[in-house]
Amino acid sequence: MDRRSDISGFHELPPKKRLELVKSFADLTKEEAKLLEKTGALDGITADMMIENVVGTTELPFGIATNFLINGKDYLIPMVIEEPSVVAAASFAAKLARPAGGFTTTSTDPIMIGQVQLVNVKNPDKAARDIVSKKQEIIDYANEVDPCVLVKFGGGLKDIETRVISTPTGKMVIVHLLVDCRDAMGANAVNTLAETLAPTFENISGGKARLKIISNLADRRIARARAVWKKEVLEQAAKGAFRGDDIVNGIIEAWAFAFSDPYRAATHNKGIMNGIDAVVMATGNDWRAIEAGAHAYASIKGRYSPLTKYSKDKNGDLVGEIEIPAVVGLVGGATKTHPVAKVAVKILGVKSANELGEVIASVGLAQNFAALRALSTEGLQKGHMRLHARNIAVMAGAAGKEIDTIAAQMVEEKKIRVDRAKEILEDIKRK
């Protein structure tokens, strides 16, 4: 099969047919495809090894966003999420970005920061300077011992920085370990290294090392994505309801609103995380880690801000950009233990944590574009309501074909409520 992600009519196919296409796109084996098809793919023994006090497992839908072209390569994007419309919106945004070449991305080295907190230091400024003056020795020692086994994968401790901070309990020296984690998200690895080096910092500073832990504000591990949405493409997709330049202006004004108002920025970024978290969940990564990093990064300039930026190029087309801390890995955590996460990574076809970070940045940008386009033109609810109505119909007890019939009627009547769904269901049953 042609490895293209713009599979026309994908959303209209039954799940079995969609899975066949994904299987062929990603060369999945029969067994791998079966894992996605059958419920309960995470067996009790594996689950019991993953966390404590396990009594069972739960499940969420696993969808595929289509149309993603990133740096000239086609991707099918696995997304695990309970919210309707997210997968459709991401696929739609990626489709509209294709005529201008899709997404282009870059990223920094995968550097995470480990923090060692030193308290009771008599001369904090001197201690901070002393630690920095001995940093090469400490780096050489750390990479020689390599307690978190990163050096052999091309990573390891790269640099040491210090900060002196004033706190409610007095001054502290904070040591930052800049660790290249390669394909690991790195929390366990960095924590191990911080614990290993803490006595060295105690010796140099004469203070006591308390916390030794990774920082989720991963501002040295950044993924960036950019896409252009041509105004003619936007106009065409709006089927004449809106002018292309009006859509472009609407999206830029929506971004400007978020730029200047944290109440809006919070929701703007929530929309970005709809896409990012869904891929992070599908690949077995830690979504609290990426969430914490994203929101802290959004505040890094002292004011909570949007993670994306929109402008117009010389043709009047829309340029979207995103910058996020890419706190994700391909080894460690559940990425290598959860059977479905492994299949998700295979479908994505990413070969490094950096590539995964760039993919999630692209998905976050796509998701945000889709939300802003809908919000600044026809409003969110129009597209959302049919899916929402289906959920309401299921809540009212509908099954099979009844679901779509009831949903369609509620959308038509603009009354999407469980009580109305129950009435229609009773009508259907009576007939």
Ligand code: NAD
């Ligand atoms: P890990 O320790 O399970 O795996 C990382 C290890 O994999 C490395 O130390 C290395 O030895 C090995 N490895 C094999 N191939 C590698 C390669 N190509 N590149 C790099 N390393 C390679 O996991 P981790 O990534 O250190 O930690 C992630 C876990 O930590 C997640 O489960 C997360 O939930 C958890 N965690 C997060 C936080 C936080 O975000 N604040 C805190 C504590 C723990």
